[in-house]
Amino acid sequence: MKTSLNAGRRRADLDHLASSPVDLLVVGGGVTGAGVALDAASRGLSVCLVEAHDLAFGTSRWSSKLVHGGLRYLAQGEVGVAYESAVERGILMTRTAPHLVRALPQLVPLHGKAHDPVVMAGLRAGDVLRRLARTPSRVLPGPRRVPAAEALALAPGLRRAGLRGGLLSFDGQLIDDARLVVALARTAAGFGARIVTRARATSLSGRGAHVVDTLTGASLHIGARAVVNATGVWAGDLAPEVRLRPSRGSHLVLSASTVGLSSTALTVPVPGARNRYALVLPQRDGRVYVGLTDEPVDGPIPDVPTVPQSDVDFLLGVASSVLERELTRADVLGAFAGLRPLLDTGDGPSAELSRGHAVLTNDGVTTVVGGKLTTYRSMAAKAVDATALTTTRSRTAGIPLVGAGPTTGPPHLVARYGAEAPDVAEVGEVAWAVRHEGALTADDVLDRRTRIGLVPTDRTAAEPAVTAEVAEELAAQT
Template structure:
């Protein structure tokens, strides 16, 4: 059984934050921060992680949801990055998270008859053999007619042939949360809605001013905590510059890093709107565009534009949506329209800024950097979702050097995340599980792909209360038990946490979860101790966030969309 990450666990974590001294304090609950916590605790270190919002609330819930080597980086001759990412992809698919990371075929249309097939084919052949690539099927060369059989929704004149290759897919928010839960399973103290407001310093240390912890505000109660730690690791992604300033360092100065945020927008459309039996990757004048299978939906994206406005809720605009539609419709027999769109989301990539011009974010580095701007503080920045584990390992290696003691090397390449152990055996027994819970086999298969071997904990809720085995009205892809489990075991503290990240109701339903919101709020209220007023406040805050998001999407430029989005405070902030 897993260690529950529920309200009682949070209370215990807050007590530990106030009372204990930790070897490592991690700031940031995205995938890199969660990975740092797991890496450090699995080496035998005492670890705390604090996140100002929810786990994966930023970049780590708004990616393309791919675990991939980055085929386009081969064209940039960045072989080291591709090899590293492919090795990590192989580990995740086969050992670390086979329940959450699964192979997906992609079709790469060709437009030129001779040179392009040889040129692109050579690159994809290399992609098949670097790092851990061999764990997935090899690419196939397809003729024009064979390609159209795989993708009948493509225009006949959009290609002369194609290459089909494999990458992998993940629910990025669930994976991040699961890594954090795994760290907690091994003893890490994980606390969300806990914001770092400053750093503690030992003025008596050699040289003076060594960082020895952080000032943390519990955003739920307003309480101020002094969290002591021998090393602090900052893993806040696009907020890296702000944390450096908080520590007294100037981004861009010697011994610091500068992170440029790049906005990526994705659309979600129904599966029947695009007739494909495979994912799709298209070249654009700026980057690439993916059409990615997502259950009964497609995810279509992404954009790549610089962003220097509000980082909490980056806003997609009408121009972003039109750009994506224009490029995908250039190859589709039946064009997508605005009416086909079920959901839109925007995320920010934390790119290491160098000498490239601000307008050229597509050319900025996807490499990562680990620095120690001052004693006691380590900063990890940049990188890509797929290589989170390597980033975490490198950050902990630097922090360990400041502990002055012998610490084992990283073992996370051999530590499966929660739900991986026993997953395949349970998947083979899915009919028995379905019969025991009184659920369709297809539903249990879906649950196994979300929870792995932890599915038995979800099914136990259904066995105790059969009504929790019913689908959520307005979000029938999810069971009522999943909303309850999100609060009792997965650390959700607000209605937004459940509808946006523990499930994907916000982007998968045309009404963005407004019908489901009252049902889910009533389901989770008892576990969170909410009264009727608090339930209404959570529903109102969620509705306000949805309306602001839709209003922003009608604006044509970033500045106008950002202003509209800021007019409505983040749902959780309204009710904390």
């Protein structure tokens, strides 16, 4: 079956679902929900995924765009989570999505009396995990100490006074977290899964869900033998027994030339904190993301979280502590925040809560919560196992996602579309998003199929043309 998602396929899928139940209904179109849909469909189950908004609308598009090896979890004593992260990182980089993940050099600058032996010991422990996960050193080289001259060559914007060198290590970086979700959903569609966005589930049971088509207002009941709730920080809305303590992770968008970085990221210790770092992450588009915070969030969960000024000032201050140029609010081009769906353990600040995940089943509804973007595949496999719909084991560790494979074409398109780059070049990115990636609005293109929307001025400049082209493409499908 074709992997293309578009308005025509959505209409056909809704018509089919109105009278035909499926084996598994997945609610939530983030990385976990898309991963569940792929896992189940690849095991031979009939699958439907419904999403209230768009693919990657929630937390999955607000990450640091990293595929972590679990070093932070190791420092917190969560060895199992750290090892699982290292394994899943290796699978993404070598088998399932090598076109979407690259090795990112990361430098810990050493100024003054930095405790570099302690930090280097942690980096070496992380490298042990990399080897245990069987990720080759040609994919992720081991850590090493570099002298001041090399540190400045890697990151020219570093503060020179007191610089003793740096500790260089490597981790995985996604070209785009939202693109990973789209690739998962399309790969699932290739196995026959029905992917329906703008379809809000208002109630769940072990036999399906009541769903409202938000484009037309029509409602229907989608029958299923089992249901997986993969709605992240909104999981409690559909499963009240699930208790979460959301944590806000904020990022700033700056120009790489302002910060003084090219392709090497900085890992910056947060003054006064233990085992806590800020990240200064260069991107292929000439931007830099500075993140991230870890602040508890109380009250109703917004569809799109905002970044408070306190987070802006905190991140600018931490980044400036190792840079030659002091960053100010005027340097900020944009900002974004995501909410982590942390399990409520009843105590401890959010920075200390477990990043592990849980699969909970109640009255036939399986809810998967917690975890990290890196470990989505493992979480998805466990959620499908918990439904007891099949005895077939998960296959997704060996299934390449859409776009994996030999690549040719314009480098900027290859980096985002992999093997599909030549086809994208023929029709253009907006048309491709509408014809094959399920984009139904200009917002879908600006904010999730591309990163244009992360900088408000860029978004404003591009919106009229994108809106017109999306309308033209949708009209051609009716």
